[in-house]
Amino acid sequence: MESKEITKEQALSLKGYKHACHIMLYGDTDAKLFGKIPTKHIVLMQMRFDGLLGFPGGLVNPGQESLESGLSREIGEELGVALCVSPEDHLSTQLASSPPNLVCHFFVKKMTEEELREVEKAAVVASDHGLEVMGLVRVPLFTLRNGGGLSSFLSHSFIGNSRSQLLSALRTLGLVSHHDLEAAVTRADKSLHSKAR
Numbered sequence: 001m002e003s004k005e006i007t008k009e010q011a012l013s014l015k016g017y018k019h020a021c022h023i024m025l026y027g028d029t030d031a032k033l034f035g036k037i038p039t040k041h042i043v044l045m046q047m048r049f050d051g052l053l054g055f056p057g058g059l060v061n062p063g064q065e066s067l068e069s070g071l072s073r074e075i076g077e078e079l080g081v082a083l084c085v086s087p088e089d090h091l092s093t094q095l096a097s098s099p100p101n102l103v104c105h106f107f108v109k110k111m112t113e114e115e116l117r118e119v120e121k122a123a124v125v126a127s128d129h130g131l132e133v134m135g136l137v138r139v140p141l142f143t144l145r146n147g148g149g150l151s152s153f154l155s156h157s158f159i160g161n162s163r164s165q166l167l168s169a170l171r172t173l174g175l176v177s178h179h180d181l182e183a184a185v186t187r188a189d190k191s192l193h194s195k196a197r
């Protein structure tokens with residue numbers, strides 16, 4: 001989905017627009033897959049009720065609450081944890097091309113591995129679990145010898161512009177090297193095109 005980058009301030013001055021706020025929780029890890037492949041970072045997304053991948057969050061009404069406190073409220077419902085989101089966690093704001101009149105604000109928050117594990121545990125007993133949220137998933141950031149890993153993950157279906165939000169966060173935060181990220185995107189796009197034929 002094509003979307004146009006604007007500032008948070010421009011977005012907040014728009015009339016008649018809805019505001020969606022979503023967040024990528026991430027952190028570092030020493031864990032090795034099969035005891036040898038460094039996973040390096042933990043990045044959380046979620047499987048939504050509609051079978052699409054996306055980030056925790058939802059619609060916020062800036063007339064009644066700040067973007068950050070609205071996002072914290074959504075996180076509480078979806079993940080069952082009290083997380084303080086601050087303006088410094090804001091990464092980007094985009095005008096969605098679909099649906100019309102929607103602005104997507106995207107936040108990222110770095111946490112320790114232990115904190116991320118607590119979020120994962122709490123999410124299983126959160127009120128939205130099994131309803132709006134089918135479960136949290138970790139994004140595989142590595143590429144296996146057979147090409148699987150990140151590229152296979154990117155071949156799934158994503159809600160709205162969440163796939164481009166993920167790619168932009170991975171680039172901006174340097175969680176995957178430029179070379180590996182471009183290779184994974186190219187491989188995923190080829191696979192998506194061949195499925196579409």
Ligand SMILES: O=c1[nH]cnc2c1ncn2[C@H]1C[C@H](O)[C@@H](COP(=O)(O)OP(=O)(O)O)O1
Pocket residue numbers: 020022053054055056057058059060099102104159160161162165
């Ligand atoms: O992760 C996302 N990134 C960007 N846009 C998203 C993401 N998840 C949903 N959306 C879009 C889809 C909808 O048009 C709005 C609000 O969706 P949702 O998160 O389902 O919000 P509510 O639970 O309905 O408040 O954002």
